[in-house]
Amino acid sequence: MANDGANQPLLVGQSDHIHQSNQKAAPKRRYRRCKSAPLANFVPVEVDRTGLVPSSKSIFELHxxxxxxxxxxxxxxxxxxxxxxxxxxxxxxxxxxxxxxxxxxxxxxxxxxxxxxxxxxxxxxxxxxxxxxxxxxxxxxxxxxxxxxxxxxxxxxxxxxxxxxxxxxxxxxxxxxxxxxxxxxxxxxxxxxxxxxxxxxxxxxxxxxxxxxxxxxxxxxxxxxxxxxxxxxxxxxxxxxxxxxxxxxxxxxxxxxxxxxxxxxxxxRQRALVKWVLTRRITSVDLEAADLDDDGVVGAAEFIIYKLKEMGKINEEDILLVMEEFDTLDVDQSGTLSASDITLAQSS
Amino acid sequence: MANDGANQPLLVGQSDHIHQSNQKAAPKRRYRRCKSAPLANFVPVEVDRTGLVPSSKSIFELHxxxxxxxxxxxxxxxxxxxxxxxxxxxxxxxxxxxxxxxxxxxxxxxxxxxxxxxxxxxxxxxxxxxxxxxxxxxxxxxxxxxxxxxxxxxxxxxxxxxxxxxxxxxxxxxxxxxxxxxxxxxxxxxxxxxxxxxxxxxxxxxxxxxxxxxxxxxxxxxxxxxxxxxxxxxxxxxxxxxxxxxxxxxxxxxxxxxxxxxxxxxxxRQRALVKWVLTRRITSVDLEAADLDDDGVVGAAEFIIYKLKEMGKINEEDILLVMEEFDTLDVDQSGTLSASDITLAQSS
Structure with missing residues (x-):
């Protein structure tokens, strides 16, 4: 579990795979182009040093x-x-x-x-x-x-x-x-x-x-x-x-x-729950609940969080923890993070 | 785990708690007002019937x-x-x-x-x-x-x-x-x-x-x-x-x-990983990777997904599964879900 998460940045380096699977299943997806090839080998080195996340899995190497x-x-x-x-x-x-x-x-x-x-x-x-x-x-x-x-x-x-x-x-x-x-x-x-x-x-x-x-x-x-x-x-x-x-x-x-x-x-059991969550009808009540930034519509990321929470993979506590960091990083209080936020956050 | 996720819609009914904790920790949060009080008791009834998610936890009731x-x-x-x-x-x-x-x-x-x-x-x-x-x-x-x-x-x-x-x-x-x-x-x-x-x-x-x-x-x-x-x-x-x-x-x-x-x-171990993920410096490389809808900035929901993936709580597969449903529901292909999408999806 931890390997998957920490070794690959979100949706980067796997974009080709996404596009391939889209071609037959959902041809109408429009975003997430493969824009960041150099990032594909990005591995957080510090995690490897702590021994939490094994970096390589050669067959003849001892864990x-x-x-x-x-x-x-x-x-x-x-x-x-x-x-x-x-x-x-x-x-x-x-x-x-x-x-x-x-x-x-x-x-x-x-x-x-x-x-x-x-x-x-x-x-x-x-x-x-x-x-x-x-x-x-x-x-x-x-x-x-x-x-x-x-x-x-x-x-x-x-x-x-x-x-x-x-x-x-x-x-x-x-x-x-x-x-x-x-x-x-x-x-x-x-x-x-x-x-x-x-x-x-x-x-x-x-x-x-x-x-x-x-x-x-x-x-x-x-x-x-x-x-x-x-x-x-x-x-x-x-x-x-x-x-x-x-x-x-x-x-x-x-x-x-x-x-x-x-x-x-x-x-x-988990698969049965996932199946139920994904096939269940979405109502306007769900939309309202999923609308994290309160702009009246539900973006892809908001929808993913809502559904993963329903599946029990993440919980309120996880979300609140990360939100706290988001608020700290969002120095210009625009509700989004951009390169200028990062520069401001690191200079302050 | 499953209980937390399925019994409470995302960030609804707990908004009071969020606002309370914000008052001292991060006073600059602007969104997610407590707008949907009637939703607080929303419980997906179908899940309870399958026995996957226990709805109530009275001390004297037998599981x-x-x-x-x-x-x-x-x-x-x-x-x-x-x-x-x-x-x-x-x-x-x-x-x-x-x-x-x-x-x-x-x-x-x-x-x-x-x-x-x-x-x-x-x-x-x-x-x-x-x-x-x-x-x-x-x-x-x-x-x-x-x-x-x-x-x-x-x-x-x-x-x-x-x-x-x-x-x-x-x-x-x-x-x-x-x-x-x-x-x-x-x-x-x-x-x-x-x-x-x-x-x-x-x-x-x-x-x-x-x-x-x-x-x-x-x-x-x-x-x-x-x-x-x-x-x-x-x-x-x-x-x-x-x-x-x-x-x-x-x-x-x-x-x-x-x-x-x-x-x-x-x-x-999980806590150590979460701590590392949350205290690690955000770079522009991370921002680019976290930008799910490719609009140049990272919204709160996108940031949450990126960080939770780094923590290993969710993986690529989970995200792709939900994205597929999102694409199906997003009938007008606007990149967001709104009430009109729901109406269109259910009539077709």
Whole structure:
């Protein structure tokens, strides 16, 4: 959202696109000519420096928030592994290798799977586990909010390419297709991952941990949902090495899938509202309400603000905030901003 | 968001408020007089019928989506209780009362606590548990997205009242205070609830289930985070009746708390962006870009759209969609909408 807004000035540099779409849909549009080509590359540099708006999205470049997430995860697992290794004797259950078990215990705790095959049995370890589960949930939340979406977005491009492998389409068309059904493709991508992870997990448990196929599937479901009843689990050394990676990715994958389904749901509601707002009949009551500068007619910009407010995209508060700045800038009090206002405002 | 937009026509009925705030901040605003008092109660009736936008928010009235959530929850628990009661013999573990155990098992499964004190031990019950954990997660997601926020909002008013019990403030001022720090107060409300639930749970486990205090607290942490190692649990009949209600509320409460923290985080970022957009210097390049109708000057509405786009609140696509409708409505092609356009558009 923020990228779209801050990286491109209003209706500039995209004017060609507007004119193209007009040619079939609304041939009678008269204004907004493509007058400002040199502005097309205008990017507010300050925003990029704050890290709020990523400036470039190369496929092989690491996102700054992604690096942060990896760092947090490494620190969390490092501290956790050392802590639980040191109190290893106060953890009872099915043990394999000391350091491996403590990393495994960390992962099982942070994802809230909580199998119960390793259980703290002293006051200190119990309180340590409490601290680790809360901070672990925060780390998982951070991964979901900062990095997961970014990783999915990258995979998404591969998915769309795969879906169109028979037709020859350029990268521009793929990007356009992704843009139009962004959330839907993300949902599909994560769902595909989830199926692969379920399959891999089931096969692994059936072959390495020697569970029968139904038990393996049941165990997989118990893990990815973070249910973790604890009646079947990873008990071999190889199993726990696999579990460390597999539990983290699969639980995150399911959580992200639910997040995308929720997003899809919100989007479809929003679309219904937009459709209603755009097809509803305009009355003179609406015209009067939309007439911001009180000149008796409603200009294009006034109409856009009125409709976007009806859609719930902007609210009164947003408008008032910007209006305050407008009044400050409009030094000659003409009701419009011109080059002379800017000069006056900056000299005063 | 949607409520704000659709229930109040643009800058109408709030004009008094604008004029008040102008008197000290920007006394030179000249337009937008309070001309349309009868419009203040204008509410698009059709939107209310679709259920998208709630029209009234009385404290004692039940929200439609809240009713839906309660219905889903009752159906889920009802079906779950009957299913697991019927296959009761294929569930092994620490049992008390048949129907009570099956409801308890349902709650432990849907919240993904997964204690392991009751464990399915046949192929059919294992697959049933898999089905119930996925559908249960969907129900929990529905509760979080539809009802939890609504319940917190109601409690929030009580919190703000309690915080201001010494100063005498009217309900209008309380609502204004809530509006300004909405997410922060929600966070605090949920956090308060969570502390109460942790306290109640710890005391209950210590007295009824006879755990020592550290064990009780550890057990409470295991439950609310849905960790559920399963080494300590509710084993008495009274404990399980309590658990049914307590597990559901406390896990939801923690999840909602994390959601609010995330929202708070997003809001503070958004505020930083808004601040940057509003304090940044306007150049003639910006003016040219903001000039939507290409008349050489930037009107108030054009300026608002440009700034809101920079803030990332609206994007190119939104603007183009509304522009298309504007062009259709502007029958006389004057570049503005007037009463005659409306009459012409509706007769054609």
């Amino acid at each position: 700054p928030s992604f690096k942060k997430v990896v760092m947090y995860l490494v620190v969390y697992l490092g501290v956790g592994a050392v802590c639980f290794y040191l109190v290893g004797r106060q953890i009872s259950g099915n043990k394999t290798n000391g350091i491996l078990d403590s990393v495994y215990f960390c992962i099982v705790t942070m994802t809230t799977v909580g199998y119960g095959d390793l259980v703290p049995n002293s006051v200190a370890t119990k309180l340590l586990a409490c601290a680790f589960v809360f901070s672990g949930m925060a780390v998982v939340g951070l991964i979901l909010s900062e990095a997961a979406d970014y990783l999915v977005e990258k995979q998404e491009i591969l998915l769309v390419k795969a879906l169109h492998i028979r037709q020859k389409v350029g990268p521009g068309e793929i990007l356009k297709e992704i843009e139009a059904y962004r959330v839907k493709y993300k949902c599909l991508t994560v769902f595909g991952f989830l199926l692969v992870l379920i399959l891999v997990g089931t096969i692994f448990l059936a072959t390495v941990e020697k569970l029968d196929l139904i038990d393996a599937f049941y165990c997989v479901c118990c893990i990815i949902t973070t249910l973790g009843y604890g009646d079947r689990s990873f008990s071999t050394e190889a199993g726990r090495i696999f579990a460390i990676f597999w539990i983290l990715t699969s639980t995150l994958c399911l959580a992200q899938f639910f997040l995308y389904v929720a997003e899809l749901n919100i989007e479809s | 439609p989506s809240f009713k839906k959530v309660v219905m889903y929850l009752v159906v889920y628990l009802g079906v779950g209780a009957v299913c697991f009661y019927l296959v009761g013999r294929q569930i092994s573990g620490n049992k008390t009362n048949g129907i009570l155990d099956s409801v308890y098992f349902c709650i432990v499964t849907m919240t993904t606590v997964g204690y392991g004190d009751l464990v399915p031990n046949s192929v059919a019950t294992k697959l049933l548990a898999c089905a119930f954990v996925f559908s249960g997660m969907a129900v929990v997601g529905l509760i979080l997205s539809e009802a939890a926020d609504y319940l917190v909002e109601k409690q929030e008013i009580l919190l703000v009242k309690a915080l201001h019990i010494r100063q005498k403030v009217g309900p209008g001022e309380i609502l204004k205070e809530i509006e300004a720090y909405r997410v922060k107060y929600k966070c605090l409300t949920v956090f308060g609830f969570l502390l109460v639930l942790i306290l109640v749970g710890t005391i209950f486990l210590a007295t009824v289930e006879k755990l020592d205090l550290i064990d009780a607290f550890y057990c409470v942490c295991c439950i609310i985070t849905t960790l559920g190692y399963g080494d300590r649990s509710f084993s008495t009949e009274a404990g399980r009746i309590f658990a049914i209600f307590w597990i559901l509320t406390s896990t939801l409460c923690l999840a909602q708390f994390f959601l609010y923290v995330a929202e708070l985080n997003i809001e503070s």
